[in-house]
Amino acid sequence: MRLSEDQVARFRDEGYLFLPDTFSADETAVLRDEAAHVFTLDREEVWRETSGVARTAFAAHTYSEPFRRLGRHPRLIEPVMQLLDGQVYMHQYKINAKAPFDGEVWQWHQDYGTWKNDDDMPEARAMNIAVFLDDVTVANGPLMVIPGSHKAGVQEAGHDLETTSYPLWTLDRAKVAELAEAGGIVAPMGKAGSVLMFHSNLVHASPPNISPFGRTIVYLSLCEVENHIRRFKRKEWIAHRDFTPIEPLDDDCLAELVAARRRGTAAE
């Protein structure tokens, strides 16, 4: 799985790449069912909103076989190795359920802002992958990005401990307005199985989900191995400390689980 020169150029320019139909309906169904199971687990890695609805399951690749495989999937890892020009490790892994009616707003932020401030990650040689487990539409709180905003580098940010359930370094309004005047705002939307890759300095946000439809997304945050974090303030399952380079699995690693499910057996 290699990105074309055109795709690489677009990523450098706009800070994101949207790849529809990266996973088949069957592969996605395996992950969606597993996410529903993970959200029932009584583990410290599974966070809930004030309503009690599951919001985020951290580090699911360490306790779920389908999500372990997704975290080493060549359709995700190889393009990131190509874009970051090196080997990568998993800095953070989370399943975000933006619950029907209750899913909350995420204010405008850059992920690298948090990784720098909280984890002392030296440079923005890290990026995100969003894997849609549900169809993402205008109705269910789509992720919005400001194209090109990654080029402006790290922005000043304030630590927002109130608006969202999760502490976040968010940008001030004047800066968001300035960047959006220049780059506009885009919401990459599409079917379950679509993938959005974006630069760790890309400014993004998402509105609440006021619809009756769920919007579960898996986020992989991958970092070039030499750029690993230096500060271990956050829980190990939020900001990982295992800097071993990820070896991608075979392309059929999820399809194997689909086949096993059809046979009624568990895959190894």
Add this chain to the structure above:
Amino acid sequence: MRLSEDQVARFRDEGYLFLPDTFSADETAVLRDEAAHVFTLDREEVWRETSGVARTAFAAHTYSEPFRRLGRHPRLIEPVMQLLDGQVYMHQYKINAKAPFDGEVWQWHQDYGTWKNDDDMPEARAMNIAVFLDDVTVANGPLMVIPGSHKAGVQEAGHDLETTSYPLWTLDRAKVAELAEAGGIVAPMGKAGSVLMFHSNLVHASPPNISPFGRTIVYLSLCEVENHIRRFKRKEWIAHRDFTPIEPLDDDCLAELVAARRRGTAAE
């Protein structure tokens, strides 16, 4: 201005009609500038959000010449007369500014629910027109509708006095989910000057505006004259009591203001 048979059939079936480019950029600019002026007025009809930002200006057609003309514009009034099969009066008129960053959510509701409960309007022979004064995009809190939901008639609703600044009869979640499973959710989006017409029983909502872009919309609520309200509980400038049939003006009634502005004079 007459709707085609196809448009009428779609309205009956889906409960809404989206008409892009109904007003020219010049006509829209006159209205947008006037809206900015209206929002500065210190009048009881101009409501503000908790932040102090203007949220809604009621009855602007009674104290603003451009909005008086819009309220009698043939591109709006004639299609509604056609759809309601009779003469119409203005039940409510408001300019809603969904302010950048601060514009609030409107939960799922039917407008006729409020008109029935608060104003004792006999039947749902009334409808809404939304005139976009700004581009409406995925980013700035677009209106969302559930196609076909008007056919289910008036739904039970609870009086929401907390979530939004404006008291609203809102539907319960189970009913919204049931209707959206059947009809889906659509957000008609488009350029300033676009018009959305929708049935007074169409279930709709809008998420907060988390973007730096404004989203001002004028809402005309028109009622067939014999179906006028029977209860006068709300302020006269919220639920009007003048049931005189509207006589549409000429098609160039806003263009005259554009021309007058070019000449640097005020139109009569």
